[in-house]
Structures are given as C-alpha cells and as structure tokens.
Amino acid sequence: MTRNIARTAIASAAALAVTITIVAGTGAAVAQTPPPAPAATRAALDPALVAGRGADLGFVEQEAEKAATNGTVIGPDRTAYTLPAEASGRSAVKLTAGQYVEFTLPKATNAITVRYSIPDSATGGGITSPLRVTAHGVSKTMTLTSQYSWLYNQYPFSNDPGAGLLHPDWWITECGCVPSQTTPAPVITTPFRPMHFYDEQRLLLGKTLKAGDTVRLAVPATGAAAWTVIDLLDSQLVGLPKVDHVAANVLLFGADPSGKRDSAPAFDKAIAAAKKLHITVYVPPGTYQVNRHIIVDDVTIEGAGSWYTIITGKQVTLSTPAPDGSVHTGVGFYGKDASAGGSTNVHLSGFSIIGDVRERIDTDQVNGIGGALSDSTIDGLYIDHTKVGMWFDGPMTNLKITNSVIVDQIADGINFHTGVTDSSVSNTFVRNTGDDGLAMWSEKTADARNTFDHNTVQTPTLANGIAIYGGEDNTVSNNLVADPLREGSGIQVGSRFGAVAFTGHLWITDNTTVRAGTYELNWNIGLGAIWFYALERNIDADIQVVGDSFLDNTYNAIMLVTDFPVKDQFSITNVHFKDVRVDGTGTSVLSARSAGSASFENVDARNVGAVGINNCGSFHFTPAGSEFSAIDLGGNDGGGTTGPWFAPWELPNTITCDDRPPVVAPPAPSTW
The missing domain is CATH 2.160.20 (Pectate Lyase C-like)
Structure with missing residues (x-):
C-alpha cells in the first residue's frame, strides 16, 4: 500500500531557491460582529454557487469566521503549514480562555459536529482540553484532543516536532538543495513542516433546538490549550435509532455496549449465526470495543444509525509483522483478500467506525473497511481516525458506497x-x-x-x-x-x-x-x-x-x-x-x-x-x-x-x- 510521494526531479528548467518562514496560525486579527442572519455555506461558499454538486447528507455547514465571536479571525491564508490554510474557506476563529464563537441555527437541530484545532504537546503526542457547548436548555462539555493531529516533517511524517529530516537525500524546497549533498549543511528549523492540524467531534445535544436558536462554543478559563481554533459547525436533525427485532443481535452473543470489554468475539459469533439462519446482524445503540479486523463475507450488518452505534478500538502492536507487512492491527471490517477469492454479498450500514491511528505506516492494514468486497453495499457509515477510511484491493466488482462520512484520516478517504x-x-x-x-x-x-x-x-x-x-x-x-x-x-x-x-x-x-x-x-x-x-x-x-x-x-x-x-x-x-x-x-x-x-x-x-x-x-x-x-x-x-x-x-x-x-x-x- 506504499505510494512514495517524494519527487526529487524539478519540473522546470531552473529551480529557484526560496526561503519560507513557517508560522502556524498566522492571520490578521479582525474584530467580529454578529451576522445579521444565520450564514449557511457549502465548502465556505454560498450554496447557490454549488447547487446540484457534491453530497447532501442533511447537515448544515456554518463557518466560524461568519458567526458571532469575541475571538480573533485568522486568515484568509493559503500558505502551507498555517492554521488558516487548512481551515475550510482558508479562515477560522482563534479563541483563548473566556472567548467564544456563537452560531445561529438555520434549521432545527439535535446534533452538532465541531471542527477544531488545539496545540500539540511540546514533545508531540497531543493534549486534551475542554470546550463548553451551551444553547437553549443545553449545557455540555466536549473534551477536545490533538492526539490525532499535528504531523511533521517529510512523508510519511513524524509525530515528533523536534525530529530532524527523515530523508536528508530528498530535495528540500526551503533551502533549494539536497541536504546530504550540500556544504555546509542547511539548517532546518523545527518543527519542520507542521501540518494536519484539525480534528472534529460530534455531539448529540439531548434535545431539539429550533431554527434561530444559538449554539455557543466557549473556552473555559481553565484548560490545557493555550488557544482553541474553531473552523466550522455542522448541525443536523438526527432521527430515532433504527431497531431490528428479527436479527442476530450482538448483545445476545456477549457484546458489551458500554465499551469496557472486547466485543470482537461476540461479533464473530453473531455473524456465524446470521449466516446460518440467513438473517441480519444487528448492532443496537452503544459503544463497542473491537481491537482487530472483523472478517465479513455473505453477511449483512446494520447498526441503529451512525450517531448511535459506535464501533471503536485501540491500535494494537502485533508481536510479529503480518505476512502483508502490517505491524499493527485495529478496528475494521474486512472482506477476504482477493488472493483468497475475496468476499461477496456483504452489506454494511448504519454505524460508526472510530479508530486509533496516530501515525502513517503504509504497510499497516488499519483501515476502516478493507479487503475485497464484490456484489456488496456500504451505506450510512461514519469513519474517523483510521488510516484509510475504505481501501479495497481487487480484483473485485460491483461495490456501491453511499451516504457515508469519512473524516480525519492519516491517508486516503477511499481508494479503489x-x-x-x-x-x-x-x-x-x-x-x-x-x-x-x-x-x-x-x-x-x-x-x-x-x-x-x-x-x-x-x-x-x-x-x-x-x-x-x-x-x-x-x-x-x-x-x-x-x-x-x-x-x-x-x-x-x-x-x-x-x-x-x-x-x-x-x-x-x-x-x-x-x-x-x-x-x-x-x-x-x-x-x-x-x-x-x-x-x-x-x-x-x-x-x-x-x-x-x-x-x-x-x-x-x-x-x-x-x-x-x-x-x-x-x-x-x-x-x-x-x-x-x-x-x-x-x-x-x-x-x-x-x-x-x-x-x-x-x-x-x-x-x-x-x-x-x-x-x-x-x-x-x-x-x-x-x-x-x-x-x-x-x-x-x-x-x-x-x-x-x-x-x-x-x-x-x-x-x-x-x-x-x-x-x-x-x-x-x-x-x-
């Protein structure tokens, strides 16, 4: 699964040496006033400009820089390695303790997604910090994290902000040179090429807010983050959980909806029973810990909806590398390998897959969905923090992927x-x-x-x-x-x-x-x-x-x-x-x-x-x-x-x- 993106060749007759000053989070400070009306966008544009194009999954996007705030607008800026450049629309709002950004809802809402960034720890690995969410009758705290963001250096990147060059024999634009062939050796300032700053979290509000209500995101006075950047808010009205009474319910096979115990064996048993009885596997609302691949073939697995059925797991280091080169495993639903005939008639719908991938290792099979799936469907999934949301190795045929959300991946979203x-x-x-x-x-x-x-x-x-x-x-x-x-x-x-x-x-x-x-x-x-x-x-x-x-x-x-x-x-x-x-x-x-x-x-x-x-x-x-x-x-x-x-x-x-x-x-x- 390796795609080496290094290119030492220059695509023009004369490459120019340049110096780039890297400053994360720069941008003009602008005092923001409340907008006259809710500002809904698509890709930070007036929706009329992109009518009929892109996905429509029922949520409304609102940019923080167009909302009411007493914070500081950063951007617009398209310079790589800056917080504005990675934000939707190339602009966002930076908050410090006591500051807020407040969104006026265009439609009825009972669930939100917040896209944000907070600083890394000094040595890498991330921190956590709170964010208060208040609305009419709602008061909740989200725990934000930078444990899945902040990569540095050259491909395939490092979690260490102090790391030296991973490839001193590669062309470096900042010095216009190949360091190992340059005398004196160039000084590369660390952290070198910080990137992948943002993460996002979802929150069920516990009640339905009406159009015109406000949702305030505020940074408490106490928190580990020196600043919090809010990029956008997605809001939507989530329906009731789906229930299936005529199915192989994973709870009957020992699955733990609290997430405290490993439910992988229960999933395997439910799948075996469903195939024998020719019925569906049903995963009711809950959080299920699964720390390895679930192999699927000729089976239907449905959850109660991606907001309700959460299948999550830790990344696990293998005692010895797998034959495919993997050194880790983690939560994922995999068809059989194409060399073994692949899988067919697999139907996955209505649940989330939340991984624990924090570094890019191209040989690792730590994707949300993988393997070969022919004559199959994937519908209504939410996939977060895996390496690749869905990676399929053929030959395989007739797979339909619909109505899904894939975010915060270390590598690709979907790859055929x-x-x-x-x-x-x-x-x-x-x-x-x-x-x-x-x-x-x-x-x-x-x-x-x-x-x-x-x-x-x-x-x-x-x-x-x-x-x-x-x-x-x-x-x-x-x-x-x-x-x-x-x-x-x-x-x-x-x-x-x-x-x-x-x-x-x-x-x-x-x-x-x-x-x-x-x-x-x-x-x-x-x-x-x-x-x-x-x-x-x-x-x-x-x-x-x-x-x-x-x-x-x-x-x-x-x-x-x-x-x-x-x-x-x-x-x-x-x-x-x-x-x-x-x-x-x-x-x-x-x-x-x-x-x-x-x-x-x-x-x-x-x-x-x-x-x-x-x-x-x-x-x-x-x-x-x-x-x-x-x-x-x-x-x-x-x-x-x-x-x-x-x-x-x-x-x-x-x-x-x-x-x-x-x-x-x-x-x-x-x-x-």
Whole structure:
C-alpha cells in the first residue's frame, strides 16, 4: 500500500531557491460582529454557487469566521503549514480562555459536529482540553484532543516536532538543495513542516433546538490549550435509532455496549449465526470495543444509525509483522483478500467506525473497511481516525458506497486499488484526509467502469481531492472539491505510481472545485485545480472534461505537465475541455508544461490573473513554437487584466512561457 510521494526531479528548467518562514496560525486579527442572519455555506461558499454538486447528507455547514465571536479571525491564508490554510474557506476563529464563537441555527437541530484545532504537546503526542457547548436548555462539555493531529516533517511524517529530516537525500524546497549533498549543511528549523492540524467531534445535544436558536462554543478559563481554533459547525436533525427485532443481535452473543470489554468475539459469533439462519446482524445503540479486523463475507450488518452505534478500538502492536507487512492491527471490517477469492454479498450500514491511528505506516492494514468486497453495499457509515477510511484491493466488482462520512484520516478517504470494476461512490462526504480524498489506482490491473458521483471532498492536507491513476472507462461527475493544501490539487489525472495506461475514455463532468490549484512543494510551482500528470507513460485516452467549474483558483485552473526528466519521452494528448467555467485564477487559465495537445470549446473565464495560456511545452522553445498545441474550437470567452484568455494567437502552439508568474489573488466567486 506504499505510494512514495517524494519527487526529487524539478519540473522546470531552473529551480529557484526560496526561503519560507513557517508560522502556524498566522492571520490578521479582525474584530467580529454578529451576522445579521444565520450564514449557511457549502465548502465556505454560498450554496447557490454549488447547487446540484457534491453530497447532501442533511447537515448544515456554518463557518466560524461568519458567526458571532469575541475571538480573533485568522486568515484568509493559503500558505502551507498555517492554521488558516487548512481551515475550510482558508479562515477560522482563534479563541483563548473566556472567548467564544456563537452560531445561529438555520434549521432545527439535535446534533452538532465541531471542527477544531488545539496545540500539540511540546514533545508531540497531543493534549486534551475542554470546550463548553451551551444553547437553549443545553449545557455540555466536549473534551477536545490533538492526539490525532499535528504531523511533521517529510512523508510519511513524524509525530515528533523536534525530529530532524527523515530523508536528508530528498530535495528540500526551503533551502533549494539536497541536504546530504550540500556544504555546509542547511539548517532546518523545527518543527519542520507542521501540518494536519484539525480534528472534529460530534455531539448529540439531548434535545431539539429550533431554527434561530444559538449554539455557543466557549473556552473555559481553565484548560490545557493555550488557544482553541474553531473552523466550522455542522448541525443536523438526527432521527430515532433504527431497531431490528428479527436479527442476530450482538448483545445476545456477549457484546458489551458500554465499551469496557472486547466485543470482537461476540461479533464473530453473531455473524456465524446470521449466516446460518440467513438473517441480519444487528448492532443496537452503544459503544463497542473491537481491537482487530472483523472478517465479513455473505453477511449483512446494520447498526441503529451512525450517531448511535459506535464501533471503536485501540491500535494494537502485533508481536510479529503480518505476512502483508502490517505491524499493527485495529478496528475494521474486512472482506477476504482477493488472493483468497475475496468476499461477496456483504452489506454494511448504519454505524460508526472510530479508530486509533496516530501515525502513517503504509504497510499497516488499519483501515476502516478493507479487503475485497464484490456484489456488496456500504451505506450510512461514519469513519474517523483510521488510516484509510475504505481501501479495497481487487480484483473485485460491483461495490456501491453511499451516504457515508469519512473524516480525519492519516491517508486516503477511499481508494479503489487494482482491478476494481463496475463500482461507485456516491453522496459521500470526505474531510481532512492525509492523502487523496477519493482515488482510483490502477496499479498493475485497470480499474474499469467505476463512478465517483455527487461526493464532497474538503481540505485534504496532502495530495488531491479526487485522483484517477490509469484505468478504463471511468467517470468523475457532479462532485464538489474544496481547499486542497499541498502537493496535489482538486482533481488529478495521473500516469504514476505504477498505474497501467489510461484506455477507453475518462469522463470528468459537471464537477466544481473551489480554492484549488495548490503549491507543489517539490517543484516550487503552482498546480492547476485540475491537473494531468504524465510521469511514467503517455496520457492519450479519450478524456472529456465537460461542464465543470473551477472557482477561486490559487494558481492555474488547468495544468498539463510531464515531469522534467521524462519530458521528451511522454506527452499528453486527446484531452477535450467543453462548456467549462473558470472564475478567478491566481495565474493562468491553462498552464501547459508538456508536449501534446488539448482542445477547448465554450470555456469561459473571468478574473484571470495572468496571461490566459502559459505555454511552455517541453521547454525546448523551438522556432516552430511550443511542443504543446491549444486547439480553439470556438466560444472560449472572457479573460482578465491581460485581455482575452484564449487570445487570437498566430499559432495554437505559441510560446508564452513564464515559469513562475506572479500570483494575483482572485476575487471571491459570484453568480455567473
């Protein structure tokens, strides 16, 4: 399960040495006044701007910086390693003892989710600190923790804020050097590259509040945290727990709903009985301790709802490494391995999986859901603090994932890995992953005929919101991707990580990205909100990007790039953009850093910060023009301060290369 993301090669002819000052939590202090009305958002935008896209799971998002507070607004700021940059909308509210943020509810509510950050301990490992929650008839205390946040250093990261470089032979952007080959050796300030600051907690309020009521989050005078940052509040009306009287109830087999005793053996017994009697396994309300994998095959397991049925466990160190390289195990529901035939007819619904993963070890199988699951469904799960929410190793087919929430992962949200076919993820919400939010990775064998549709991915701290690595006839549609942070962006189409070639078609249709187009740490350049990356082979399948919207792009909206050492071996062709809207770019609409071509039809842009097409080709700058051609099929309107974005160039491959153009902050998106 290793994906080494280190890249020592530089994607341009001349890498520039830069110095970055790392200050977590910087941002302008702004006195906040109460808003005139409840401010509900989606991905920190007016919901009208993203109507019909992303997941709808019944909760309402409200940004702390738009609520009433006597704290300090931090941000907006998109600089990596800062608290504002990892916040939804790139802004949040910082509280100290006695301060609060108060939300006015737009709808009736009996449950809330708070996304927050508190400091790490001085030596790593986290602290805990209280947060008071008060509302009409409600007074509760949440115990916040930083035990699952605050990573440092290079991939695969460290929990130690004082650690030196994990890889002194890797390129370091901050010094523009490879430290082990540099004399004198550079001084790397610690903590080096702090990241993954945020966590979230859910709370049942015990009563239903009505629209217009307020929920106040306040920091008590006594607490271990010197500050508490509140990013947002999600509120929702949770229904009654589901009851199933005709089922193999895990309580009858010795499960402990108090969480004091290990319930794994009881789950195994209930599953065996349910399979024999051809009935469902039912897990009633409670918290169940499970410290290892539960193997599932030809069984249905349903909980009372993800707010009521909590299956949690500690990460356990194995006495000897497992054959797959794992050195830990932990709570998770796993199909049989594909090499053993995989599992079929598995149906999981209505419960939470809460793990205990605090470090990234790529060989560890400590995912919420794993293995191979064919002809199966996953619906209405909540997964928190595992390594990957759901990681599937094929070959396998016909898996449907719906209506689920995956948050606070050390690595990916969901990954279809190796030969996953005819499967889908829909109406699922992913936030705060440490790698790709949703991925199809066709390593060795193609993922084929899969769909990611109507999902929301927010604030991946590393890599991409949605990534497709090779494969055949796959679809990415109607998704909302917001606020990727570094070394990735909103949507990536990549020939990398040992993936097989793209074949057939790839449809990327009717998606919206916002505040994407991130800074690529190793290359020292800005990426596109959607970017195509040829590293290991050509990208030449029929790729259709139709009806998408790229909003408030930090750098480019669209990038096509081949890694510099292989720029004369691989190219990107047969990519077609149609009926696309670009609202705001820090630099160009299109950045071409590859040989090849792409066509553009009815691509409208506004608030473009630099020349519309930044065409570097493969950096040979020949008299005949760039090695990349931007083909104008008409209707490519709009632009910015430099004029029409698709200017009437004399040739489709006119060289307009500016390796690192100045960045102009675009205005906030608005109705087109």
